[in-house]
Amino acid sequence: MADDTYVGSRTPRLEDARLLAGRGRYVGNVRLPGMAYAVVVRSPIAHGRLVACGVKAARAADGVLDVITPADAAGIRLPCAGLSPGQRLTAYPVLEETIRYVGQPVAVVVADTPEAAGDAAELVDLDFDQWPAVVGVARALADDASLLYPEWGTNVVTDFPMGDDCEEAIGAAEHVVEMTFTLGRVSPYPMEPRGVVASYDGEELTIRISTQAAHNVREHAANALGLGHDRVRVIGADVGGGFGAKEHLYPDELLACLAAMRLGRPVSWTEAPGDRLVATLPSRATVHRGRLALDGDGRFVAVHADIVSDLGAHPSNVGAGPAAVTATLLPGPYRFEQAGARVRGVVTTTTPTGSYRGFGQPEAAWTRERLVDEAARRLGLDPVELRLRNMLRPEDLPCGNRIWQTYDSGDYPRALRTLREMVTPPGGDDGRRRGVGYSCHVEGTGMGPSMGLKAAGIQEGGYEAALLRMNSDGSVVVSSGLSGIGQGIETALAQIAADRVGVPMDRIRVVLADTASTPYSPVGSIASRALAVGGPALAEAATRLHDKIIALAAHRLEAAPGDLEIVGSVVQVKGDPQASLPLREIATSAWRGWDLPDGCSPGLEERATYDPADYTYAYGAHAAAVAVDPETGEVELEGYWVVNDCGVQVNPDIVEGQLRGGVAQGIGMALTEEVGYGEDGQPVADYLPPTAYEVPEVRIVSLETPSPITPGGMKGVGEAGTISPPAAIGNAVAAALPEIADRVTDTPITPQTIWRLLSS
Amino acid sequence: MADDTYVGSRTPRLEDARLLAGRGRYVGNVRLPGMAYAVVVRSPIAHGRLVACGVKAARAADGVLDVITPADAAGIRLPCAGLSPGQRLTAYPVLEETIRYVGQPVAVVVADTPEAAGDAAELVDLDFDQWPAVVGVARALADDASLLYPEWGTNVVTDFPMGDDCEEAIGAAEHVVEMTFTLGRVSPYPMEPRGVVASYDGEELTIRISTQAAHNVREHAANALGLGHDRVRVIGADVGGGFGAKEHLYPDELLACLAAMRLGRPVSWTEAPGDRLVATLPSRATVHRGRLALDGDGRFVAVHADIVSDLGAHPSNVGAGPAAVTATLLPGPYRFEQAGARVRGVVTTTTPTGSYRGFGQPEAAWTRERLVDEAARRLGLDPVELRLRNMLRPEDLPCGNRIWQTYDSGDYPRALRTLREMVTPPGGDDGRRRGVGYSCHVEGTGMGPSMGLKAAGIQEGGYEAALLRMNSDGSVVVSSGLSGIGQGIETALAQIAADRVGVPMDRIRVVLADTASTPYSPVGSIASRALAVGGPALAEAATRLHDKIIALAAHRLEAAPGDLEIVGSVVQVKGDPQASLPLREIATSAWRGWDLPDGCSPGLEERATYDPADYTYAYGAHAAAVAVDPETGEVELEGYWVVNDCGVQVNPDIVEGQLRGGVAQGIGMALTEEVGYGEDGQPVADYLPPTAYEVPEVRIVSLETPSPITPGGMKGVGEAGTISPPAAIGNAVAAALPEIADRVTDTPITPQTIWRLLSS
Incomplete structure (x- = not known):
């Protein structure tokens, strides 16, 4: 068997047949009847207060259906809780009068066409009180820095040690290399822009969105909009690159949902080219004071980093998480007597940084x-x-x-x-x-549970679930809450399912990221986890499905399960191709509930979860x-x-x-x-x-x-x-x-x- | 508890909030971008052969996108296997040249607008050889009857005895009442016409349809069109009355699917007023020779019926099933020494009869x-x-x-x-x-498995499955493959779930009949079974969900499960409202996979099946x-x-x-x-x-x-x-x-x- 398994082979990617032929299901291709278009009006200033937001002209413009101002979105907040202990802020308003970065949403214009919305957005009359900008972590930490949240008395939003203190070891070491590093702010820059189409029928909000984490979007959107989770459905289809940028739910996207609920019409919003660098979360943007201590033989004694991470205007929903991860993997593949870090997140008047x-x-x-x-x-x-x-x-x-x-x-x-x-x-x-x-x-x-943040009171983790069904005709569907973000997860999951169930790969279809039809995924396609966590869940479900098929066949063929194998589209007695049953017949009988062995439930569907130990x-x-x-x-x-x-x-x-x-x-x-x-x-x-x-x-x-x-x-x-x-x-x-x-x-x-x- | 359960109470119907406010989700309200409209051209004659089908003018008409003739649909067949043994026909073509009833589809015109399709349909030039009609069972059985399927040598499609022969008992009885009854042909006549919107993206066929049996539609359509079952999704939303008429998948509906696949555009078809009586299956249409035998004391000795059922042009997918059911319940609530029937199904040149x-x-x-x-x-x-x-x-x-x-x-x-x-x-x-x-x-x-037809080689039956999920916020979703056809099943299921889980009914939402998100239902909302079979499945799932919630709370509260109860939105120690945990917290923890007791899988979702013994x-x-x-x-x-x-x-x-x-x-x-x-x-x-x-x-x-x-x-x-x-x-x-x-x-x-x- 090992020679002809799918796992390990360079099987062509299943999704490419669709993606390369232009049949990708991207949110930008979605057209719904009556669909309206939203444009987000953004702040042109870095820091200050919106003192007037004149929308009369915009409202009166041709084709305009709605204009949403901060007053209309009062109380609607998104989470900025992240992987950092003691963080001073846990949520932020999607629209507010206090301005903390260029590009911050200040209003939304919704119109019959994208052009009308864009034209009317220009008519929104904004007036600001301006305050000094805070750019870079040095400025943020300066004594005379303008404060983004004056009530804190500082721009430091979180500050915590990790690992060893290291001071003694470094002080005693023969050699110490100390350097200060600046990691530039970069953008994930996926090919497919962010986008959303939201529709609301008075009962259910449906969000079609380019996302890495459909089930998270559902919960964040429901919580923000005050809807029960059962009233929100997220349909994440093909994603033209995520790279972390699409693990967040953005104010832009949530505001499109709000607009759809206000209007009772589907509302589409797409990231404009100008939005990319100011409204899509960048990352890195960190200053490290790093120290490496060695003994006289060139053996590493200690490594320590004082990390100051620029979180931008507020912590995103990963907060200072990336800086904490920097600390946890600072030692790399080397042996150290001591290793540690201090992690600080600071706020600056720039676009928040994310994953x-x-x-x-x-x-x-x-x-x-x-x-x-x-x-x-x-x-x-x-x-x-x-x-x-x-x-x-x-x-x-x-x-x-x-x-x-x-x-x-x-x-x-x-x-x-x-x-x-x-x-x-x-x-x-x-x-x-x-x-x-x-x-x-x-x-x-x-992303196992061991990162140690649990000790700091922060829950994390990430099991994954898989659902696997053989239909009445022998076709097989893998269902997962993960997202296909171009990484080939459809193919990898199909390879595992085909091997474990014992059917050809062309019999298998993979369905991802629709909250109505896929198992819950706690965090989605992030953290190099889709296959490492989703794969074992699917393998377990597939093994169970295989065993049930064999058990059903054994019952009907009056054979011992051990004597049977799945070959092509039949189950047969090993070495006796004449004694066989079509999979289609076994599957039909299973689904109709006919002729089942005692204690066997109807259907041919298995679900399994895998929760990594580490x-x-x-x-x-x-x-x-x-x-x-x-x-x-x-x-x-x-x-x-x-x-x-x-x-x-x-x-x-x-x-x-x-x-x-x-x-x-x-x-x-x-x-x-x-x-x-x-x-x-x-x-x-x-x-x-x-x-x-x-x-x-x-x-x-x-x-x-x-x-x-x-x-x-x-x-x-x-x-x-x-x-x-x-x-x-x-x-x-x-x-x-x-x-x-x-x-x-x-x-x-x-x-x-x-x-x-x-x-x- | 008994005093304040939902089960047994006259709780207002959940679905009415939607239906009475005009927010019903009927297929006729579906508009998809690029949607085209199909009109079925029907035979104006009862019996004969279509010798020419001129479509040139129709194809050339304004707005026409496609014209489908029998040649274009060769090999596409729907099942007519029913509950009758020995039936001579098991499938029929959705378009064919041999005509057996007025209203039989002979072509389909697809156009940009319903009007254009209707106008072009008038231009299809049909020429027929006409043969004698066969109306009524007497004519069908007459020696000189025209034969609908000459190869059979008869118009009898099935003929089988049920129960006792009764001849001896009747012959010996003191009194025998013999009468011949004719049960007229009637139409289920739901308020909402039949309708379908089919769309095909090159991989998946999505069928939005007014149906009582979404999962059956999926299998019948996939089989007919040669698609894997995994490539067909059926979305059955609100149904404005089914009454049996919508347990069938009709040629009209399948032809709309074919049109969508040919065109690559969504295609809508709606039953026209003129279609109702010729193209939507009527029922009853039976002649009985009934005999009741009594003794001198007026005690019933035997009852027997010789049933001849008019199946129309071919058996529908229930065939002579209704006539067989007539036989099985002929004895009614009375004691008989003997009871039996002969059941015949005959074909006539009329619209097929159904459920x-x-x-x-x-x-x-x-x-x-x-x-x-x-x-x-x-x-x-x-x-x-x-x-x-x-x-x-x-x-x-x-x-x-x-x-x-x-x-x-x-x-x-x-x-x-x-x-x-x-x-x-x-x-x-x-x-x-x-x-x-x-x-x-x-x-x-x-609809248990006991009807006895299994002995005659016909499998039937009908377990039902239910899926029940409590979301992270404590909202509850019931998911079932049944259809809401106006009968109130949403409400009844919600009552059961609310009682068993122990939460208020307004926390519960019921999702039905979408094959992508609901459990498989072998037969759907027919046979007075939705509650009688679906109810126990849900009750079992709900009991398990309740017990899991209690177990999770017991783990976190360090209490014995028996000491806990769900009250409103918390789990609390009985008699001690201070010792409590919000359901939302328990549910979030369950879904995130945090802090679970040993051996407890993540999530709060239970599925159960119920397969009635009888x-x-x-x-x-x-x-x-x-x-x-x-x-x-x-x-x-x-x-x-x-x-x-x-x-x-x-x-x-x-x-x-x-x-x-x-x-x-x-x-x-x-x-x-x-x-x-x-x-x-x-x-x-x-x-x-x-x-x-x-x-x-x-x-x-x-x-x-x-x-x-x-x-x-x-x-x-x-x-x-x-x-x-x-x-x-x-x-x-x-x-x-x-x-x-x-x-x-x-x-x-x-x-x-x-x-x-x-x-x-």
């Missing part, structure tokens, strides 16, 4: 791996050798990392050694300076080769190599696709992308995701250490690609330019930065 | 109760006394009726005695002739008082009385509403309604359902003998009202006009009939 693929882990890798390379430089050691000297070995695992995590399995040194063999940096004598940089990381996937830890080692033009500061990425271990691979093509996509995003973070702000809180208009020019061929080798946690051995892979590229590229740039190595501290590493550093 | 509320039972009551009254007349006995003399007593039950049924419980004589006390016939000296008639019946409800038998006694004008033959119904026992009543208001509505339909069958045909097979255009003028106040007394079969004690009541009115009214007319009593044999009893009988 983005990697969720704090690229930041952790950047800080740790840059410190390691700088230590190697200062101690005159080979950076790879220094890493290997301090790395946890397979026999050390499972092993606690001193900041709440217990790594489960893997061979970290093997990954790095394999990588070193792969790297063949291009040379060249073109006046450019060249260097190779490495980064190693351990990655928490699957996170399961993937890991990787990345290398980058760069050429830097000292005249312009331009960095060209000449080569990129990845060794990754995400446990058992259900579909290596999908794994590699995930890694490549993630690496591209990591390259953007390293070199080109930044959501910039002027000191007045006005955003900079341009944003530069990497193109094919910036992304070289990514060479990938996969190791496969089965997860001891996950039945089936899978670990998550969705975020893996994003974690190490900034650090590997930063290390490569530092290696190419040793004279400024200790000042390669900030992302993105733009030509201007390099040029400035080289010139000073 | 209609009562499903053969009004026919059984008519024949039996008219024979009983005629026997009383001939023997000079009081008809009520004759009934009481022969009635099964409570202590006789359970008791087999000799035609496959085993009556479970009840007090039949009490029902009749109670009725006799109620009857107060209006007198009058206006020249009209007055009489009172009685009818008693036993009614099979709930039918459960309701019964009733009806009386009618009539005044007949001998000058005109007009029958006025001056009074109507019902004693009914459907076991435990979940909602007496709903029970009485069901009875009143059923009685009105029974009155129509008795006096006014008939789908008539000329000898040429052309239908008569007028059809007269009874109005408020024909329907007097119906006085109802309910008895309540709990069902020993159904957990909760319920029996079905949906059809009860329709069963006895024709017989009671027929007996009243016979009593008023003894000189023609033995010729009151046919329904409807029109003024013309009476006048003709009185004049001859």
